[in-house]
Amino acid sequence: MKIAIETLGCKLNQAETEELAREFLRAGHEVVGRNDRPDVFILNTCTVTQAADSKSRHLLRLAKRRNPQARIIVTGCYADRAPLELAKLDEVELVIGNEGKSALLRRLEEEAYLPELSPATGENTVKTGFRTRAFIKIQDGCRNFCAYCIVPYVRRNEQSVPADRVIEQVRQRVTDGYQEAVLTGTRIGAYDSNGLKLKDLTARIVAETGINRLRLSSLQPREITPDLLALWKDKRLCPHFHLSLQSGSVNVLKRMRRRYTPDEYEKTVALIRALVPDVAITTDVIIGFPGETESEFLESYNFCKRMGFARIHVFPFSPRRGTEAALMPEQVDEKLKKERAQKMLVLAEESAAKFRAQFKDTTLDVLWEQQTGKGVWSGITGNYIRVYQKDKKDLVNKMGQAKV
Numbered sequence: 001m002k003i004a005i006e007t008l009g010c011k012l013n014q015a016e017t018e019e020l021a022r023e024f025l026r027a028g029h030e031v032v033g034r035n036d037r038p039d040v041f042i043l044n045t046c047t048v049t050q051a052a053d054s055k056s057r058h059l060l061r062l063a064k065r066r067n068p069q070a071r072i073i074v075t076g077c078y079a080d081r082a083p084l085e086l087a088k089l090d091e092v093e094l095v096i097g098n099e100g101k102s103a104l105l106r107r108l109e110e111e112a113y114l115p116e117l118s119p120a121t122g123e124n125t126v127k128t129g130f131r132t133r134a135f136i137k138i139q140d141g142c143r144n145f146c147a148y149c150i151v152p153y154v155r156r157n158e159q160s161v162p163a164d165r166v167i168e169q170v171r172q173r174v175t176d177g178y179q180e181a182v183l184t185g186t187r188i189g190a191y192d193s194n195g196l197k198l199k200d201l202t203a204r205i206v207a208e209t210g211i212n213r214l215r216l217s218s219l220q221p222r223e224i225t226p227d228l229l230a231l232w233k234d235k236r237l238c239p240h241f242h243l244s245l246q247s248g249s250v251n252v253l254k255r256m257r258r259r260y261t262p263d264e265y266e267k268t269v270a271l272i273r274a275l276v277p278d279v280a281i282t283t284d285v286i287i288g289f290p291g292e293t294e295s296e297f298l299e300s301y302n303f304c305k306r307m308g309f310a311r312i313h314v315f316p317f318s319p320r321r322g323t324e325a326a327l328m329p330e331q332v333d334e335k336l337k338k339e340r341a342q343k344m345l346v347l348a349e350e351s352a353a354k355f356r357a358q359f360k361d362t363t364l365d366v367l368w369e370q371q372t373g374k375g376v377w378s379g380i381t382g383n384y385i386r387v388y389q390k391d392k393k394d395l396v397n398k399m400g401q402a403k404v
Contacts, residue, residue, distance in 0.1 A: 001029050001114055004038035004070075006063075008055060009046025011184040011217045013076060015135035016101055017044050023105045028117030034063055040113060041070045042104070045078035047150055049318035053078055057089065064091040071113055075101050080154035081322075098140075098155055132180070132369045132397040133215075133380075134173040138166050138201065139185030146246075147257045147328070148289065150320040155186050160193045163201050170209045179367050179399055180213035180238075181205070188216065189223025199228045206234050212399055213367065213382060218242045221260045221268040229275040238382040239279040240310075241272055246286045248303025249296040255328070256289060262303055269307060280310035280355065280383040287344055288317040288337030290328035297340050305347055310355040310384060312348035316341045356385055359404045366402045368395035 003024045007017040020042070021031045032038050041063045046052040056078050063072060073094045074086050080097035087095050094113070096104055108114045141158035142151055170181050183202070185191070191198040198216075205214055215238040224241070231237055247253050248262050260268075272279055285304060287297070304312060316337040319326035366387055368379035377395040378388055379402070387402050389395070 001040060002032045002036060002038040003029050003040050003042065004032050004034045004036065004063075005042045005044060006034055006059060007044045008052060008059075009044075009048065009077065011135050011182060012137060012140070012186060013044050013046060015137040015182075015184050018135055019137065020044075020101070020104060027105055027109075027114075029114065035066065037067050038070055040073060040108070041067070042073045042075060044101075045074060045076035047076075047078040047081045047154060047320075049315065049320075051318065053082075060089060060091045073104075073108070073113070075104060077151070077154040081150060099157075132178065132367060134170075134176075134178040134181045135184050136166060136169050136173070136181050137161060137185060138183050139188050139191045142186045142190075144187070144259065145257065145324075147255060148286065148317065148320070148323055148325040150323055151186060153322055158187075158190060160185075160191050163193045163196050163204060166201060167204060167208055170205055170211055174210050177397060178211070179397060180215060181211050182215045182217055184217040187218075187220070189219045198223070199225070199231065202228070202231055202237070206231065206236060212236060213238055215240060215382075218244055220244070221265045224268050224272060226271065226275065229272060232276045238384075239276050240282070240382065240384045241276075241279065242282045242284075243268065245283040245304070245307075247289065247292075247296075248285075248300035248307075249292070250299075252289050252292055252296050252300065255291060256286075256325070266303075266307070278359070278383050280385070281307070282311040282313070282384065283307075283309050284313045284315065285344060286315050286317050287341040288332035290317070290325055290332065291330040292317075292332055292340075301344060301347060304344070304351070308354065309348075309351050311352050312344065314341050314344045314348055356404075359385065361404065363401050363403045366400055368398050368400060370396060 005017050005021055007013050024031055034041060043056060043059055045056040060072060063070060071093050072091050074092050075096045079086055079095045083095045083097060086092050100107060109116050139160045141155050143158055145152050173181055189198055191201060214236055219241060221243055245265060246256055246258055250261055269281055364381040366379040366381055368377050370378050372378045375390050375392060376388055377391055380386060389402055
């Protein structure tokens with residue numbers, strides 16, 4: 001059967017989609033694009049904002065319109081948060097939450113959505129066709145319950161993938177030809193497998209696998225320690241840290257129930273920059289959290305300006321039913337949210353441009369990912385700068401150097 005899987009949201013969702021694709025291939029099916037007339041279309045959803053929900057519904061309608069014969073399955077965080085809402089959609093045949101995602105193939109076979117086939121062998125079992133960087137799930141679940149966040153309600157159980165299993169997966173990706181692995185989870189800083197912490201797991205991957213580059217996804221400021229940063233003496237660890245800020249205002253952070261202050265965040269950034277050369281620090285910022293005053297917004301804006309982030313992801317606050325923030329008084333007017341978000345987006349571009357300018361006329365290691373034009377290739381540096389190069393050769397999935 002032809003299976004198409006589309007993913008919205010975080011790197012953890014992407015990692016789970018990759019693993020699903022591998023399972024379907026090993027079972028003897030074919031993984032295709034949504035425009036290749038699949039027999040089954042699976043949407044792995046996000047629900048972190050209202051916009052994510054809306055995009056999911058749009059993609060479901062689009063998939064059915066393009067291929068009316070396809071059987072449409074919804075999984076992921078939206079499916080976990082509002083299964084009945086999705087089940088009412090005409091396009092949807094089956095809704096499976098996050099806890100059922102790992103058994104999705106078996107469920108589809110049991111309910112006759114898919115035939116049980118002889119397992120496939122050889123290259124077809126691993127060529128999922130997704131990307132040149134492999135996303136490896138090492139952890140799931142969060143118990144922090146920040147005031148605005150729906151994630152702890154849709155990924156309830158904190159659990160860590162056993163270290164030996166992670167090592168096995170990274171080795172398999174190396175065998176499959178991947179150059180870079182990205183460790184991801186809901187909160188990877190909480191990784192704990194029989195007493196083995198994130199630092200220990202990272203050290204083992206570097207020591208026990210041949211992966212050319214290893215990147216960590218989002219971390220919290222208090223999860224960054226000198227012992228962890230000492231591992232970056234190995235050049236295979238990418239000089240890139242994503243530290244979610246959400247606000248540079250001390251009072252807004254308190255209302256958000258974040259577990260750090262702007263001062264603690266700034267000290268963490270200084271520690272990283274002192275120990276990891278050429279490092280990129282990227283972040284997320286929420287605009288218009290309930291009660292955010294003009295002075296609190298400016299406090300956050302000026303903090304971001306001072307930090308000199310390599311990239312800022314800007315999100316207007318989106319109330320999620322069931323969270324504390326959705327019921328807070330003094331909800332910020334939508335028009336004001338958009339105005340503030342636009343101002344922060346301008347700063348984000350200025351900050352990113354300033355970061356990139358530091359590396360003009362330097363030579364950086366690049367993993368080439370895709371062709372973006374005739375003879376033009378796009379790749380990513382270890383410190384997360386997007387670069388382009390003209391070359392007659394096919395550069396996809398090759399490591400190289402480029403003078404910026």
